[in-house]
Amino acid sequence: MVLDIIGVAITFLAVFVCAWFLGPYLAKVFGGERVFLSPVVRPVERSFYWLSGIKEDREQNWFGYLVAMLVLQLVSLLFTYVILRVQDHLPLNPMGFSGVAPDLAMNTAISFTTNTNWQNYTGEQTMSYLSQMLGLVIHNFLSAATGIALAVALVRAISNRKLSTIGNFYVDATRAILYVLLPMSIVGGLILASQGVIQTLGSYPVAHTVEGVQQAIAVGPFASQEVIKDLGNNGGGPFNANSAHPFENPNGFTNQFEIFLELVIPFALAVMFGRMVGNVKQGLAIGGAMALVLVSATGIAMAAEQSGNPALTGVGVNQANTATQAGGNMEGKSVRFGPIYSAEFAASTTGTSTGSVDSAHDSFTPIGGMVPMVLIQLGEITPGGVGAGLYGMLTFAVIAVFIAGLMVGRTPEYLGKKIESREVRLASLAILILPASILGFAALSVLLPAGKAGPLNPGAHGFSEILYAFSSTTGNNGSAFAGLTGNTIYYNSTLGAAMWLGRFIFVIPILALAGSLAGKKVAPASAGTFATDTTLFTGLLVGVIIIVGALTFFPALALGPLLEHFQLAAGHLAH
Amino acid sequence: MLASLPSELLRSLRLTLVIAVATGLIYPLLITGISQVAFHDQANGSLVTKNGQVVGSKLIGQQFTKPEYFHGRVSATVDPNNPTKASPYNAANSAGSNLGPSNQALIDRTSKDVAAARKDNYLDPNAPIPADLVTADFSGVDPDITEAPALLQANRVALARNLDPTKVRALVERHVQGRVLVIFGEPRVNVLDVNMALDSGEAR
Numbered sequence: 176m177v178l179d180i181i182g183v184a185i186t187f188l189a190v191f192v193c194a195w196f197l198g199p200y201l202a203k204v205f206g207g208e209r210v211f212l213s214p215v216v217r218p219v220e221r222s223f224y225w226l227s228g229i230k231e232d233r234e235q236n237w238f239g240y241l242v243a244m245l246v247l248q249l250v251s252l253l254f255t256y257v258i259l260r261v262q263d264h265l266p267l268n269p270m271g272f273s274g275v276a277p278d279l280a281m282n283t284a285i286s287f288t289t290n291t292n293w294q295n296y297t298g299e300q301t302m303s304y305l306s307q308m309l310g311l312v313i314h315n316f317l318s319a320a321t322g323i324a325l326a327v328a329l330v331r332a333i334s335n336r337k338l339s340t341i342g343n344f345y346v347d348a349t350r351a352i353l354y355v356l357l358p359m360s361i362v363g364g365l366i367l368a369s370q371g372v373i374q375t376l377g378s379y380p381v382a383h384t385v386e387g388v389q390q391a392i393a394v395g396p397f398a399s400q401e402v403i404k405d406l407g408n409n410g411g412g413p414f415n416a417n418s419a420h421p422f423e424n425p426n427g428f429t430n431q432f433e434i435f436l437e438l439v440i441p442f443a444l445a446v447m448f449g450r451m452v453g454n455v456k457q458g459l460a461i462g463g464a465m466a467l468v469l470v471s472a473t474g475i476a477m478a479a480e481q482s483g484n485p486a487l488t489g490v491g492v493n494q495a496n497t498a499t500q501a502g503g504n505m506e507g508k509s510v511r512f513g514p515i516y517s518a519e520f521a522a523s524t525t526g527t528s529t530g531s532v533d534s535a536h537d538s539f540t541p542i543g544g545m546v547p548m549v550l551i552q553l554g555e556i557t558p559g560g561v562g563a564g565l566y567g568m569l570t571f572a573v574i575a576v577f578i579a580g581l582m583v584g585r586t587p588e589y590l591g592k593k594i595e596s597r598e599v600r601l602a603s604l605a606i607l608i609l610p611a612s613i614l615g616f617a618a619l620s621v622l623l624p625a626g627k628a629g630p631l632n633p634g635a636h637g638f639s640e641i642l643y644a645f646s647s648t649t650g651n652n653g654s655a656f657a658g659l660t661g662n663t664i665y666y667n668s669t670l671g672a673a674m675w676l677g678r679f680i681f682v683i684p685i686l687a688l689a690g691s692l693a694g695k696k697v698a699p700a701s702a703g704t705f706a707t708d709t710t711l712f713t714g715l716l717v718g719v720i721i722i723v724g725a726l727t728f729f730p731a732l733a734l735g736p737l738l739e740h741f742q743l744a745a746g747h748l749a750h
Numbered sequence: 751m752l753a754s755l756p757s758e759l760l761r762s763l764r765l766t767l768v769i770a771v772a773t774g775l776i777y778p779l780l781i782t783g784i785s786q787v788a789f790h791d792q793a794n795g796s797l798v799t800k801n802g803q804v805v806g807s808k809l810i811g812q813q814f815t816k817p818e819y820f821h822g823r824v825s826a827t828v829d830p831n832n833p834t835k836a837s838p839y840n841a842a843n844s845a846g847s848n849l850g851p852s853n854q855a856l857i858d859r860t861s862k863d864v865a866a867a868r869k870d871n872y873l874d875p876n877a878p879i880p881a882d883l884v885t886a887d888f889s890g891v892d893p894d895i896t897e898a899p900a901l902l903q904a905n906r907v908a909l910a911r912n913l914d915p916t917k918v919r920a921l922v923e924r925h926v927q928g929r930v931l932v933i934f935g936e937p938r939v940n941v942l943d944v945n946m947a948l949d950s951g952e953a954r
Binding site for chain 2: 178179181182185223226227228229242243246247249250251254297299300308309310312313315316317345349352357360361364365368369370371372373374375376377379380381382383384385386388390391392393394396398399400403414415416417419420421422425426427428430431483484486487489490491492493494497499500501502503504505506507508509510511512513516532533534535537538539540541631632633634635636637639640656657658739742743747748749750
């Protein structure tokens with residue numbers, strides 16, 4: 176167990192160190208400066224603009240940026256919808272899967288466009304290789320690039336540029352793909368393939384097993400998909416079992432590598448933020464808040480999962496950690512990862528907006544399963560989805576300086592820009608959209624028969640399944656308490672709506688906030704300015720996040736995981 | 751601004767197609783090409799052959815029920831054409847049980863498997879059973895068990911094969927795969943690997 180904890184610590188440390196170096200690179204890329212990849216990538220970048228008719232130097236104001244972003248999402252969404260519908264008439268379908276049904280195809284297209292990657296299907300029984308590659312991997316890149324672009328735009332608005340424009344969306348998204356996501360995916364994909372993640376276009380081989388039965392083994396071109404699934408915080412794996420499947424995540428090293436991929440860009444964006452506003456400590460204050468919440472949450476989940484399920488001890492299961500077994504709550508977990516590394520994966524995938532899973536969150540202990548749920552409900556800002564985490568965190572920062580301003584009786588400012596009633600209203604609106612969708616849809620589902628038909632598990636845990644589903648889709652996470660039967664008309668449509676709200680309605684106030692800040696003059700700091708590059712601010716920021724999250728979600732959590740925890744401790748099972 | 755919508759649509763469509771070709775075709779085919787050359791075995795599923803026939807994959811669990819083989823974990827996979835029909839170790843339809851920790855169904859299933867493990871391995875009726883042997887993983891094709899349940903099955907395997915139990919235990923210990931790079935993941939025993947070693951006479 177000690178080795179496991181050291182392994183978890185090493186992984187986090189590797190993330191922080193690499194993010195420290197990746198951050199300045201990102202700042203250069205989005206500042207349009209030359210980087211070491213420029214000789215190779217720049218010509219490709221120019222050809223992208225030429226082929227698409229994009230004028231590189233034409234900057235957009237916040238509304239133009241928003242329109243460009245929404246139009247690109249809509250067009251690419253329809254592109255994927257069509258591919259899924261007609262996959263039976265397209266090549267690279269060796270297993271002969273039929274076209275995807277309309278409501279499932281639409282749910283999936285929305286899901287991948289919004290960076291959610293909620294999956295109401297079993298990949299290896301539904302999707303052709305072409306659908307995986309062309310229909311879904313494209314969104315793994317595009318949705319991640321969209322998140323990064325939005326974060327960059329907000330940072331530009333906050334930093335002192337004396338411009339009312341915030342950049343060009345197409346250019347930011349293209350650069351995110353060509354300079355960041357694609358090069359890292361090529362290297363990472365090959366590392367994964369060397370470890371046993373499959374990458375083939377052949378049909379499923381059939382083994383004649385030792386005991387003499389036929390075993391068809393699903394394969395596919397999946398190392399290339401696996402790496403961007405994690406790096407882009409998408410989470411939608413080619414297999415139903417996601418990163419618990421040995422072909423997606425074959426050993427203890429790949430598990431930590433995937434955690435690393437999930438976390439590195441979100442933390443690097445905090446460093447980039449510091450660079451772009453001209454004060455690295457501003458980025459460290461934000462990144463510190465992200466790290467503090469993530470590491471604490473990981474610790475809680477690790478302790479809960481290693482302690483095991485008391486009800487199983489009662490029927491003769493040995494869950495102790497010994498020299499010959501990892502022990503702990505092993506239902507839904509792989510032997511090669513054990514409870515500690517599985518818990519770290521669960522916290523990392525929900526602290527970001529990834530949503531890939533290396534174990535069944537549905538089968539976690541009540542407290543262990545509450546950790547990923549809460550991390551999503553806090554808004555996935557610790558460290559958050561690629562881009563989405565930074566802009567979510569900066570929204571909280573606006574609220575935090577506002578509260579600090581109220582306490583000292585001074586007009587609040589952030590990085591020299593005055594935070595006035597319009598900014599606070601926009602930030603509050605952004606923060607309120609998520610709980611409204613999560614709690615609203617969860618409440619609707621427990622009222623309607625179609626909603627109540629969803630959960631697999633009885634009692635409090637069934638409610639947790641519903642609550643988790645709408646948290647995950649609104650937060651664009653995509654992980655699930657997977658017992659919920661989501662592939663019904665009711666859930667396909669409500670979960671689809673939640674994904675759309677959580678992604679695109681959420682960013683409207685954020686971009687409006689960016690536009691509002693972009694036009695403001697920078698006031699020089701004075702003795703009365705509340706410093707936002709200190710540990711005090713980090714503490715205040717974490718406090719605001721926890722208080723807002725707790726006040727909003729405690730009643731719902733009390734009915735789900737907390738109730739289940741106390742029932743289980745009292746030996747009360749659900750029938 | 752809205753007057754420019756048609757031109758935004760056209761730009762977006764063109765950019766979508768360019769990105770689709772780059773990330774949806776060129777990139778995965780490039781990785782496929784390189785992997786097929788550089789990591790041929792891994793890229794094709796780490797398949798294990800015996801006498802020229804594929805017997806399974808190093809990474810994918812398969813079902814063992816006979817007493818002379820080590821048994822793997824509980825598998826929750828089902829028949830894709832009939833989701834109510836169990837189909838353990840179905841490697842083309844991965845799934846977990848998704849049973850919550852307080853679900854009576856989980857406790858019932860586990861009690862049944864605990865009782866079966868005790869009976870199959872000639873243990874006394876209150877013997878504790880290692881957690882991973884009587885739980886299901888999330889994929890249904892976990893290839894591994896920990897050392898504890900492997901040692902627990904050594905006597906049964908030895909008896910069924912008429913071997914010395916200490917030699918079977920020694921074989922298990924030889925086949926424990928350590929953590930990756932000393933620290934990552936958990937030590938484990940690959941069930942297919944240890945069973946093929948038995949069949950090749952390694953414990954004789």
